[in-house]
Amino acid sequence: MMPQQKNPYLVSVAVSIATFMEILDTTIVNVALAHIAGSLGAGTDESTWVLTSYLVSNGIVLPLSGWLSSLMGRKKFFIACIIGFTVASFLCGISTSLPMLIVCRLFQGIAGGGLQPSQQAIIKDSFPAKKLGMAFAITGATAVLAPIIGPTLGGYITDNFSWRWIFFMNVPVGIIAVILVKFLVYDSSFAKKSKTASIDYIGLGLVTLGLGALQIFLDKGEQNDWFDSSFIIIFAIIAVMGILGAIYWISKQKQPIIKLQLFKLRSFSMPCIMLFFVGFAIYSSSALLPMLVQSDFGYDATLSGLVLSPAGLAVIIMLPIVGKLVGKVHAKYLIAFGMFINGIGMFLTGFITPQTDYTTFVLVRIVQIMGMPFLFVPASTLAFSRISEADSNNASAIVSLMRNLGGSIGISLVSSYLTNCKQIEQAHLVSKLTTDSTGYRDALVNYTHTINNLGVVGAQAQTSALGHIYQELVTQSSILAFRDAYDLVGTILLILAVLALFMPKNPPHKEEIKAR
Incomplete structure (x- = not known):
């Protein structure tokens, strides 16, 4: 039975405001790390714990949010999360030391971890089954747009105001969100507080240990040379033992804190895998492009963010269209199409050269991201097509966990791959710089002649010319490495485009049935 709520679109706006704010915070801080480190007198390596602390606590709470919603009641839990996130944001903004900021970010991640799942469950239960496509088009707007807008907004605020306003701006948004949710959202009978026989402390502990260690492993792996570091090895072992132990323990419980039995439904498990790679593609590609334009093209934080933002307009245009298509076309075909378009977009970076301009970067990014609505909306619709109200939380x-975990793994894997590719491409180009190379000889002569005209002569001129050639080599090898990293993401997406065709069908307008 559907809850007696207000207009479902008003409900969607109310719950999406808070969730958009939370997802924004997963990417908005990235571009401000250098400013935060300088302001608080910390090193760049130390400042990365501002990101790690948030990801760790957020990742732990995400899978537990369904259980916590049942414990408290979905609406109360959602409001509590908004209030907690808002207060933690204010405390982050007034932090006077790095340890204080890290602790506040930890609490911010704990409170924010319950927002995404609750938003999705509320919207899912607010719409009738035949309109699920449009419902998830709304959730898609927050899940897809926030990571795109985050770097742009973060860069603008950091460059023109202060990094503290990245957190302070959450306060009025949080207050508005609480008021709207208070008056617009009503719990269905399945979303109200339910009696729990006892708290599964062992399951809770294993989930916390496993996911917390996994997030630290992923976030710090590249920085610590992965398995060359005993620190990373220890956390990798803890992550594996914790996650495997949690799966085994939870699967034996009558009232599990995470209902793993849902994975027995192919209509749920396969879309979850696809959503994992949606997160993989969104977050990894969103991290790569700002790095490329800042390191090799001299863009500042604001301009590099503006490279990503126009793609958000393409997503906004496509979301309602895809929301309507879900009711007419099988989800697996839409997902395959989205994977294919995004995969092609990743390969377009092969056309980037040292002379590429801003407009070209924007157009490449639009193609890279315009297929995302075809992935997120149909995959979410299919995932919930056979889920009962009782299992919505x-x-x-x-x-939400699968999508965010895909993002964390994507950023770590692609960043590590990028580093290795830079070394490989640089070694390859260096091997071409021999006296037998006509291009190398001509470049050396031209650079030396130019420097001679500036009044520098002899060996000093040739040394300076070699320096220019080496700098150009480093830039070109970096651009080639970014192309290789995008090719990796593109290859994965094209493979998934084919695999998507083997997903189960969802008959248009099919009514929900209870999960078994």
């Missing part, structure tokens, strides 16, 4: 928690 648990299903939403798992879906």
Whole structure:
């Protein structure tokens, strides 16, 4: 039975405001790390714990949010999360030391971890089954747009005001969100507080240990040379033992904190895998492009963010269109199409050269991201097509975890791959710089002649010319490495485009049935 709520679109706006704010905070801080480190007298390596602390606490709470919603009641839990996130944001803004900021970010991640799953569950239960496509088009706007807008907004605020306003701006948004949710959202009978026989402390501990260690492993792996570091090895072992132990323990419980039985439904498990790679593609590609334009093209934080932002307009245009298509076209075909378009977009970076301008970067990014609505909306719709209201909280928690985990793994894997590719491409180009190379000889002569005209002569001129050639080599090898990293993401997406065709069908307008 559907809850007696207000207009579902008003409900969607209310719950999406808070969630958009939370997802924004996963990317908005990235571009401000150098400013934060300088302001608080900390090193760049130390300042990365501002990101890690948030990801760790957020990742732990995400899968537990369904259980916590049942414990408190979904609406109360959602409001508590908004209030907690808002207060923690204010405390982050007034932090006077790095340890204080890290602790506040930890609490911010804990409170924010319950927002995404709750938003998705509320919207899912607010719309009738035949309109699920449009419902998830709304959730898609927050899940896809926030990571795109985050770097742009963060860069603008940091360059023109202060990094503290990245956190302070959450306060009025949080207050508005609480008021709207208070008056617009009503719990269905399945979303109200339910009696729990006892708290599964062992399951809770294993989930916390496993996911917390995994997030630290992913976030710090590249920085610590992965398995060359005993620190990383220890956390990798803890992550594996914790996650495997949690799966085994939870699967034996009558009232599990995470309902793993939902994965027995192919209509749920396969879309979850696809949503994992949606997160992988969104977050990794969103991290790569600002790095490329800042390191090799001299863009500042604001301009590099503006490279990503126009793609957000393409997403906004496509979301309602895809929301309507879901009711007419099988989800697996839309997902395959989205994977294919995004995969092609990743390969377009092969056309980037040292002379590429801003407009070209924007157009490449639009193609890279315009297929995302075809992935997120149909995959979410299919995932929830056979989920009952009673399981909405648990299903939403798992879906949000898969997407965010895909993002964390994507950023770590692609960043590590990028570093290796830079070394390989540089070694390859250096091997071409021999006296037998006509291009190398001509470049050396031209650079030396130019420097001679500036009044520098002899060996000093040739040394300076070699320096220019080496700098150009480093830039070109870096651009080639970014192309290789995008090719990796593109290859994965094209493979998934084919695999998507083997997903189960969802008949248009099919009514929900209870998960078994």
